[in-house]
Amino acid sequence: MVLMYADPAATEAMTAEERAEVFLRHEALHRDLEGTGEMLNGAGLVYPRDTTTIRWSREGNSAADGPFVEAAEQLTAYYVIDCATPERAREIAERVLDFHVVAVEIRPIHDFFGMDDS
Incomplete structure (x- = not known):
């Protein structure tokens, strides 16, 4: 699992161009990893204040x-x-680091509840 960390205040302050740049980088990563079969799933999370x-x-x-x-x-x-x-x-995790995602944690998963683990 690749866990991505960012400063929510910096995320809110991003310009439309910066958001587009981040989107394009993640879209390219998705496309690459779906092509190799390495991407199982993922999601963006709401702001911490909404948790x-x-x-x-x-x-x-x-x-x-x-x-x-x-x-x-x-x-x-x-x-x-x-x-x-x-x-x-x-190698995959390093591709998400940028001005927005400032830290990435790589953590192996030991149980797959309801996911295809083949």
Whole structure:
């Protein structure tokens, strides 16, 4: 899994041209990875301010508006990829880094609930 992080304030401040540039880069990556069969799925996520975090405790669950962790960079999107090596995953992840996506986490998936894992 490729987890992408960006600063939501910077995302909101992007110009139409910058948004188009980001869109074209991701569109090219999708096209390439769909062609190789490496792209399983992915999605962009809403702004952190529009999320709800539910926390467990022995006294009972509690819900709060906003992200799990307060940070400048927040999880903004993800891709689920299927590739042969960790090096290939890194190669793919490096393609999404730019002025918008400033950090990428590569995390292997150990369970595929409802997804084709072949």
